[in-house]
Amino acid sequence: MKKNIEVFPSRDQLVERAKAIILDKIAPAIEARGRFTLVLAGGGTPKPLYEALATENLPLDKIHIFWGDERYVAPDHPDSNEGMARLAWLDCVAFPADNIHPMPTAGNDPLADSRQYEAELQRFFQVSPGEFPAFDVILLGMGDDAHTASLFPHTEALQVRDRLIAVGNKAGQPRLTFTVPLINQAECVLFLVTGANKQPALTQVFAETADEMAYPSRAIQPQGELWWLFDEAAGQVLTVNS
Numbered sequence: 001m002k003k004n005i006e007v008f009p010s011r012d013q014l015v016e017r018a019k020a021i022i023l024d025k026i027a028p029a030i031e032a033r034g035r036f037t038l039v040l041a042g043g044g045t046p047k048p049l050y051e052a053l054a055t056e057n058l059p060l061d062k063i064h065i066f067w068g069d070e071r072y073v074a075p076d077h078p079d080s081n082e083g084m085a086r087l088a089w090l091d092c093v094a095f096p097a098d099n100i101h102p103m104p105t106a107g108n109d110p111l112a113d114s115r116q117y118e119a120e121l122q123r124f125f126q127v128s129p130g131e132f133p134a135f136d137v138i139l140l141g142m143g144d145d146a147h148t149a150s151l152f153p154h155t156e157a158l159q160v161r162d163r164l165i166a167v168g169n170k171a172g173q174p175r176l177t178f179t180v181p182l183i184n185q186a187e188c189v190l191f192l193v194t195g196a197n198k199q200p201a202l203t204q205v206f207a208e209t210a211d212e213m214a215y216p217s218r219a220i221q222p223q224g225e226l227w228w229l230f231d232e233a234a235g236q237v238l239t240v241n242s
C-alpha cells in the first residue's frame with residue numbers, strides 16, 4: 001500500500017487536488033480495462049468535488065459510478081447520497097443511465113437490497129461469490145466518530161469479511177455499505193476529511209495502536225494507493241503531532 005497524506009489551507013484547494021487525482025486515473029484505467037469505475041461518498045464534504053467534476057469534459061460513456069454507502073431512504077430524500085450526487089454532478093451532465101449504479105433502497109428490506117447490489121457488482125465485474133473486485137477509485141469521508149462509508153463503531157457490518165455489501169447501522173437506522181474487504185481491494189482509496197470536529201477521531205485513526213472496532217477508518221488499508229486529503233482544520237492535529 002502506498003500511503004499519501006496531504007493538508008490544504010482551504011477546502012477549494014483540497015477539492016482541486018482530489019479532482020486532479022481522479023482525472024489522472026481515468027485515461028490509464030480506460031486504456032487498461034476499457035472503463036473507469038468510481039465509487040462516490042456521501043455526506044457534505046464531497047459535494048464541491050462533484051460540482052467541480054461537473055465542469056470537466058469527461059468520457060462519460062466509459063465512466064461507471066457506484067456508491068460506497070447509502071442511507072435507507074428514497075433518492076429524492078434530502079439525506080440520500082445518490083440524490084446529492086445527482087444534483088451536484090450526475091444529472092448536470094450526459095451520463096448514460098446504464099453507467100449509474102445506485103444502491104437500491106426502495107424494497108423495505110435492507111438485507112435483500114444489500115444482496116441485490118452485491119449481485120449487481122458481481123455481474124458488472126464478472127466475479128464469483130467470495131471474490132472481491134477492484135474499483136479504480138473509491139472516495140470516502142470520515143465522520144467525527146471515525147466511521148467511514150456506513151461502517152460505524154462497534155457494529156456488525158464492520159466485521160463482515162465474506163460479503164461485498166453489508167447492512168450498516170447508524171443509531172438503529174439501517175444503511176447499505178461496502179464492506180472492509182471490498183474497499184481494501186481498490187486500486188485507489190481517497191479520503192476527503194474537513195473540519196476541526198474530526199480531529200479527536202483522526203488522532204486515534206493515525207495512532208500507532210487503537211481499536212479498529214472503535215475507530216473504523218483504521219480498517220481501511222487498501223492493496224492499492226491510499227490518499228488522505230485534509231483541510232487545515234482537520235489535518236492540523238496530524239501536522240502538529242508528527
Ligand SMILES: O=C1O[C@H](COP(=O)(O)O)[C@@H](O)[C@H](O)[C@H]1O
Nearest residue numbers: 041042043044045140141142143
Ligand atoms: O454519513 C455519512 O458520513 C460520512 C462522512 O460525511 P462528512 O459529511 O462528514 O464528510 C460519509 O463519508 C458517508 O458517505 C455518509 O453516508
